Amino acid sequence: MTRYGLLIDYEFCTGCHTCEMACKQENDFGVGKTGIKVNEIGPMQTGPDKWALDYVPVPTDLCDLCSKRVSEGKKPSCVMHCQAGVMKYAPVNELVKFMELKAKTVIFAPR
Amino acid sequence: MRKTDTHPGEWRWEEDGVTITRTIAWSGPGCHSQCGLLVYSKDNRVLKVEGDPATPYSEGRLCLRCLALPKVVHHPDRLTRPLKRVGQRGEGKWEQITWDEAYGLIIEKTRKIQAQYGPESIAVMMGTGRNIWHIGAKLAYTGFGTPNVCMLFSGLSCYAPRLRVMPITQGFFCVADCSQMFPDRFDNPAWKVPECVLVWGNNPLVSNPDSFMGWWLVECMKRGSKLIVVDPRRTWLATKAETWLQIRPGTDAALALAMINVIIEEGLYDKEFVEKWTFGFDKLRERARQYTPDKVEKITWIPKEKIIEAARFYANSKPAAIQWGVGFEQANSGISSILALQALWGITGNLDVPGGNIINKPTTFREIPPPLWGRQELSSELKKKRIGGKEYPLVPMAQPDILIDAMLTGKPYPIKMAWIQSSNPIACMGADSKKTLQALEAMDFVVVADLFMTPTAMAAADLILPVSSALERDAIRAECYETAWWGPIRTVNKVVQVGECKSDEEIILELGKRLNPEGFPWKNVEEMLDFLLQATGKSFKELREQGAPRYFPFEYRKYEKGLLRADGKPGFETENGKFLLSVPYFEKIGLDGLPYFDEPPESPFSTPELAKEYPLVLTTGARHWGLFSSEQRQIPELREIHPNPITEIHPETAEKYGIKDGDWIWIENMRGKCKQIAKVTASIDKRVVHAQHGWWFPEKPGPAPSLFGVFESNINLLVPYGQQGPSGYCAPYRCGICRIRKVQEE
Structure with a gap:
């Protein structure tokens, strides 16, 4: 069976928490539970006048890649609502092609 | 593929027994934007909110605040009926009354105050960037007959200055x-x-x-x-x-x-x-x-x-x-x-x-409605009475720093009634929060219209009116906002009814008709919206049927083509x-025609003696992802992201004052103090701290003196009135001074 995943272009993830709230709404998770969580890395000095501050959303065990939505032909809710437009949902082998073209990307295959 | 991804643009349809309505989230709760929504509802309940892929403004994306809208709409703490104060102010004792009774009370108080002190003794105050702005002005000018309409914060320091200057210097925004x-x-x-x-x-x-x-x-x-x-x-x-x-x-x-x-x-x-x-x-x-x-x-x-x-x-x-x-x-x-x-x-x-x-001047027509709709209907005598008009001719509204003093001193004339719609000035916006409250307490009659019981409503209101949220009202995102808050023209479409809430438009029209029937000749809100939309050639229903936002042709370099000036040159x-x-x-009008720099009134350079006691520069007001101004603090999923107010401090500064990341700290100056949680970060200069704004705690007791903890973490306790710039605009909310220390265990 084809494995699907989420590609995240974390060069442009702004850390806006939209994916978390989209997931909570879709799954009615409420406080303390989420299928995806934004992580903050930095700010960290990486050069004389250079600082890095990155955000990387990571799916949790509660992520089922929005199987119900996807079966209805829709995008996963986090992917659809992402403010910065940095998430893609597709078969992993297709996502890898994006990854070859773009630095600061990561693919998650939660299941 | 479902219709929600590919819909051809109807404004409403059914899918599996669920109604889907296209609309925009404006407002409240905040913000200034107009992202396209698909609202799923059934049996008068909003089930969920998704982005509308067919709205070019937002392309189907939504931020967490819109995704949390159903939690706001159906929150158990929503105000759902008019409330009349029965105990002392701030005591939190209310009696539910009907809308007719509420309007009757407003008319009675208004007539009495108008007769005794003149209509100018009524002040109308509104929140930032809300749908309320054009219609609120109409209520003030045409309804109450007062020239005193404003946002209750020092120097009207939020976009209003730019909106005043741009038409003068370049004609449009x-x-x-x-x-x-x-x-x-x-x-x-x-x-x-x-x-x-x-x-x-x-x-x-x-x-x-x-x-x-x-x-x-x-x-x-x-x-x-x-x-x-x-x-x-x-x-x-x-x-x-x-x-x-x-x-x-x-x-x-x-x-x-x-x-x-x-x-x-x-x-x-x-x-x-x-x-x-x-x-x-x-x-x-x-x-x-x-x-x-x-x-x-x-x-x-x-x-x-x-x-x-x-x-x-x-x-x-x-x-x-x-x-x-x-x-x-x-x-x-x-x-x-x-x-x-x-x-x-x-x-x-x-x-x-x-x-x-x-x-962003539209190529087809001017603002709808005009900014400060209804002002032209005031007599020249009343126009001249506008608070701050003499001191600050550039400011077309009541100048709030002078208004606050008038409320407290009765000079130049008494202010006796405050109408506060979609604004929570003692939690946010208002400077010197306790002075703001004192000014409201000095009123004979205060009406607050809002979605929730706010600290301002609890502390000062004699009458509270429950307001519909963005998903509970028919309205337009109109031209006045299309230029100032840019976006294509379109309708806001009602999805559900909550309790007995009424939209800002309904409240203002129904009250306006009682105050001045000739000034509000429209039978219902739809007629009023049709009137406002006349110049577009579309009625409310036609615009709504269109579903999609309405774009007009846009041209660059309009100054070369004679597209900016009324004379076509x-x-x-x-x-x-x-x-x-x-x-x-x-x-x-006595101002410098050129830009210049003036040192902030309290700073290491302008007040070196004070700065010895308060050595850090205090800046405030950076926005929160999940909270708009003082709103959304009762939404658990959003508070999970923003549980407490945060002050950012450089590591060296934190060490100097014995503060660790996560400590509660006092931030204080000559005016007051508040406590927030320290975030130790190299992202801020060691001579500067940044404190968040707008904080109150709906989970804390409402009645005074707590007032939902509004004076515990409220950074505006440290911000002054009366230090606005020479034009009457712009005040030092973001450039004060302070000192910090760790909150000691009791």
């Missing part, structure tokens, strides 16, 4: 061009990617200010835009910028003048544009010469090399856009910062060009037809 004028957005062939975006005084990713969506900037970055960021905090955008200018809060005018100086003296300006289309260049040049990079380094704490580098990069980039924000307006030099930033796009020829700063709709780098009208 301006916005950074991120392709938003075109329904096909980033693919439109007329649009260009800005080579450089100068982001100044805002973090648009979080604040989405003035209807500018922050992610538009990210799309520009993906397409190659480079950034210059002017911000005291090292934000995500700052880390991505070619040049980050970590400015001392309140010194923006000096920085902008130094950049103008470099651009002019190095010959980097657009000589042809300056020659042909601007007025006052030589005067500006003379003024800017006083602001050398050496001198401005000392003022702003930014190394001069960086100032020069930023000036060159902005001037040499074609096109370059400026995305500006409230940061520099919340300083006493705010008006000068506005003039200077406009001058930057004026002298570099980046005005109304693709990828520059575009003038090329040039600008200004006093002399030119883009004003120096403003004759300002000189006529």
Whole structure:
């Protein structure tokens, strides 16, 4: 069976928490539970006048890649609502092609 | 593929027994934006909210606040019936009454106060960027007959100054061009990617200010835009910028003048544009010469090399856009910062060009409704009575610093009644929060209309009116906002009814008809909206049927084509037809016609003795992802992201004061103190702290003295009234002084 995943272009993830709230709404998770969580890395000095501050959303065990939505032909809710437009949902082998073209990307295959 | 992804544009349809309504979230709860929504509802319940892929403004994306809208709409704490105070003010004892009884009470009090003190003794106060703005003014002027309408905060320091200055200097409002004028957005062939975006005084990713969506900037970055960021905090955008200018809060005018100086003296300006289309260049040049990079380094704490580098990069980039924000307006030099930033796009020829700063005048008609709708109906005698009118002719509203004093002292005349709609001034917006409350307590009659029981309503209201949220009302996102808060014209469509809530439009029309039937001749809200939409050639229902937002043709370089002036000639709709780098009208009313820098009234330089006691510069007001101003604090999923108020402190400063990350700390100055949680971060200068604003705690007791903990963590307790700039606009919300210490265990 084809494995699907989420590609995240974390060069442009702004850390806006939209994916978390989209997931909570879709799954009615409420406080303390989420299928995806934004992580903050930095700010960290990486050069004389250079600082890095990155955000990387990571799916949790509660992520089922929005199987119900996807079966209805829709995008996963986090992917659809992402403010910065940095998430893609597709078969992993297709996502890898994006990854070859773009630095600061990561693919998650939660299941 | 479901219809929700591919829908052809109806405004409402059914899917599996669920109703889906296209609408926009405006407002409340906040913000200024108008993202497209698909609202799923059944049996008068909102089930969920999703983005509308067919809305070019938002392209189906939504932020967490819209995704949490169902939690707001059906929150158990929503106000659902009019409440009349029965105990003492602040005691929290209320009696539910009918709308007829509520209107009856308002009419009785209004007539009594009008007869005894005159209609000018009624003050109407509203929140920022809300749907309430045009209709609220109409209620004040045509309904109550008072000239005193405003937002209750010092110097009207949020976009209002820019909205006042831009029509004078360039005729219409301006916005950074991120392709938003075109329904096909980033693919439109007329649009260009800005080579450089100068982001100044805002973090648009979080604040989405003035209807500018922050992610538009990210799309520009993906397409190659480079950034210059002017911000005291090292934000995500700052880390991505070619040049980050970590400015001392309140010194923006000096920085902008130094950049103008470099651009002019190095010959980097657009000589042809300056020659042909601007007025006052030589005067500006003379003024800017006083602001050398050496001198401005000392003022702003930014190394001069960086100032020069930023000036060159902005001037040499074609096109370059400026995305500006409230940061520099919340300083006493705010008006000068506005003039200077406009001058930057004026002298570099980046005005109304693709990828520059575009003038968002619609090509078909003027504002609907006019800003401050109804003001023309006031008698000239009443117009003259506007509070602050004599001192501050530039300010068309009541000037709030003078209004606060009038409420407390009865001078120049008594203010006896406050009408507060969609505003929570003791938690947010109002300076000196306790003084703000004292002023409201001095009123004979206070009405608060809002979605929730706020600290302001609990503390001061005699009557509370329950207001419909954005999903519970029929309204329009109209032209007045289309230019100031840019977006295409469209309808807001009612999905559900909550309790006995009424929309702002319904309240104002129903009350207006009782106060002044001739002034409110419309049978219902739809008729009123149709009246407002007349110039578009569409009725409310026609516009709604259209489903999609209505875009009008947009043209660049309108000043060349005679598309800006009423007489159809090329040039600008200004006093002399030119883009004003120096403003004759300002000189006529006793103001400097050119930008200049004034030190913040309390700072290490202007008050060195005070600064020994309060050695840190205090800046405030950076926005929260999940909270708009003082709103949404009762929504658990959003509070999970923002559980408590945060103050950012540099590690060396934290160590000096024995503060660790996560400690509760006091932030205090001459005016007051509040406590917040320390976030120790190298993202802020060691001489500066940043404290969040708008904090209160719906989970804490409501009755006084607690008032939902509104005076515990409220940074505006430290912010003054009465230190506004010489025009009456712009006050030092973001450039005060303070000291910090750890909160000791009891």
